[in-house]
Amino acid sequence: MRTRITIYRAIGLLALLVLAVAFPILSPNSAVTGIAVFTLMFAAAATGWNILCGYTGYIALGHAAYFGIGAYALAIMCQDWHIPGGYIPFLLVPVAGLMAAFCSIFLGWVALRVRRHTFVVITIAMFFIVQLLSYNLRGLTQGSTGLSLPIPADWTGDFFNLPFYYITLFVLLASIALSWWIRHSKYGLGLLAIRDDEDRALGLGVKTVPFKLTAFVISALIVGMVGALWAYFVEAVAPATAFDPNFDIAIALMAFLGGLGTIAGPILGALILEPTQQYFTLEYGPSGYYLVIYGALFLFVILLLPQGLIPTVQAGWARYRAARRTNGQQGDDVVISKLPIRVRGAKKKLNV
Helix, strand or coil, X not given: CHHHHHHHHHXXXXXXXXXXXXXXXXXXXXXXXXXXXXXXXXXXXXXXXXXXXXXXXXXXXXXXXXXXXXXXXXXXXXXXXXXXXXXXXXXXXXXXXXXXXXXXXXHHHHHCCCCHHHHHHHHHHHHHHHHHXXXXXXXXXXXXXXXXXXXXXXXXXXXXXXXXXXXXXXXXXXXXXXXXXXXXXHHHHHXXXXXXXXXXXXXXXXXXXXXXXXXXXHHHHHHHHHHHHHHHHHCEECHHHHCCHHHHHHHHHHHHHHCCCCCCHHHHHHHHHHHHHHHHHHHHCCCCHHHHXXXXXXXXXXXXXXXXXXXXXXXXHHHHHHHHHHHHHHHHHHXXXXXXXXXXXXXXXXXX
């Protein structure tokens, strides 16, 4: 039975991968592929956020700082090194992610000296500090004016979204693979032990500080790469858009909605929320109606689905299978209990 489930799961994942690769061909509309690019970006960012917050239990609301650092890093490199538009800026995306990860080492070391609710407050404070620096370091960031990125002149029409789609899909798949490896590794067990009981994990020999800091840096690396891709896609970066507090709310809600601490949960949350947000933006403009949806969904998840969609469905399916197994065993017991009575009765008749 388990072998059959594993085969079905592998076939399903392969089908999803084929569908993701063929999606721009099946739906070549530029508006649809543009929404798909943003959805993949947020799915990758939520996956990176989940590596820290889902596996360790430390909820961070300041990852927009690393998103913005990655975006500005790519813009500054393209401007100072005179990088033309095309495929070359994609090669600098990992460099931008490494810069965000490097900045996160010190910030994470400071923030992780505290726990739980205090950690949330410190990450928010660090985000606003980095945002203010982006406004005031005018020689580096051009202040509120922002920076522009090179425009690929040869990418016109419907082709423009395709390179961004496939590069972002690759980043998402790499993030999922990394998240899966961490989840099933000895290091991931240490992170889960920290989430369950950090003091007990420390007593059992888990090096909690290096474990948490490593997860913090890996998370910042992925989010920084997503920020660089986003900046190149929109072709401009400014403090108000690169360091947006709504980004933190969005990726946190995506992870909570799908299932915090699961591998597929943040992806499912992104597939639900980001197209919805893009639809409201296209339909009603920058009115902020989607923030009302975010707030309502947050309340819905916290009150009715505290574990998220995927864990709730898995728990319901497990209860259903257990109930079926119990009913089946009871039916077998009833049939078996009748057999010896009939046999004894038959023997009595024969004896008479």
